[in-house]
Amino acid sequence: MSLLERTPGAPQAWQGDFPVSNRYTFGLAGERFFRTIKDEARILGTRCPKCDRVYVPATAFCERCLSPLDEWVEVGNRGEVFSFTLLYVNYDGAPRQDPEIVAFIKLGDGGLVHRLAEITPEEVAIGIPVEAVFKPAAERSGSILDIAHFRPVKPG
């Protein structure tokens, strides 16, 4: 899903595209998490001061102590590969010659499952540093796919 903007005066608008007066919401924390990715190409987490944990993706409440979380922190666009897989079969069941690489990337105390690119299967390893590559601003829609992929951090 992705964010849809409100159309003011939507009930009267009959020309052109069909008006959508509602919008998809990811919830309190998800709304800000995805909007910041869309508008600013930054990844945010929320920190629980009591438990000293940074939730990524951001959550509205600490799942350990249930405190409401309002301390937003930027976790940067870099993380490390916690685990990875090489997909030899496409989503539609068709075999692939070159595998697609998917990784579980640690960011803060959480992480994201996302694609790895600009790397060969032989080079992927648990623990390597990677960084998010965002789509151009005009193509971002408020979805986790606004991050095009992650790629290895170039040395230096």
Next chain:
Amino acid sequence: MREVAIIGIGQTKVAEDWEHSLRQIAGEAIVAAMLDSDRDRADGLFVGNMMSGLIGEQENLGVLIADWVGLPGVEAVKVEAACGSGAAAVRSAIMAVSSGALDCALAVGVEKMTETRGVDITAALATAADADYEAAQGVSFVGLNALVMQRYLYEYGWKHTDFAPFSINAHANAMHNPFARLHEVITEKDYHIARMIAHPINLLDASPVGDGAAALVIVPLESASRNGKPAIKIIASASTTDTLAIHDRKDPLWLSAAAASARKAYSQAGVGPQEVDFFELHDAFSIMSALSLEASGFAERGQAPRLGLEGEITSQGRIPICTRGGLKARGHPVGATGVYQLVEAVQQLRGEAGENQIDGAKIGMAQNIGGSGATVITHILAAAGQE
């Protein structure tokens, strides 16, 4: 709360069955279960199913099936918890009977999966993950399990082939189960050369989907007939949850919901893992066998592959698993799987498991999982007179 028992079981062969509709196979399993019991009516029907709406464009399965099998007027609902739907439906039936709300409840798990394209099934299965964060990637459950397995191999130093005994055992047991989807012995060599799906998961780490239905008749223990087949007592039923997305887990290699579910079940039943004679676990992927065994107290963390390598998971071993083929070889018609596990546990406790019979089986455990360890439902059953 009343004590409850299973007095009837029924199942269809897990298959690619293009000849029968969802309601037909559900009906076949229900009729078999009723005939196996001494009842001809039930006053409630709980249907475990995951994807009839997504791929069959049919919901309202409670009344659909009640109507089809001739139970007019009964209470009937569908229960959904992804691949854990089957056991979730059974648990609903147990709670209804145990509370006194119903006197005879039917639980049926049913799924039709082979009449549509693979891409639709993959997409339907992926709805069990977190849609906003995980599924948008186009990563299927195979991919998510592969991430877990890769990390497990890394953390504990096992080789991929150390998981072969889980699949070999399941296939060997299914040879004697006429209701199993796969009747094919596999060897370590087959496992080694199997086609890679999502490294390190290959084709022989993964369970096949299928069409199938399984059903149970559940009544208060006190009203179970002393004639006929022995009633099998349900001595524990425990359902728990974890975070839905694996990135939210404190430790992705520990199935905390499975651990909590097993712990609650042991406490209800007043037994520990050492008293359990066999374990029908949720081996959707071989890594899940290992994680379930560890979370349920049969192996130390990171050590479950040793049980396989030392032959402890076979019918002669310390803790036989997947005694009639498991998800790997009996097959995994997702919303029906949890009920198949319990049907098979009842067969073992009645002494009806044929070549797969575990000698002297008195207490059996079944664990059904929805999502990547997100919903976990554990049942413990006992032969009459056992605690």
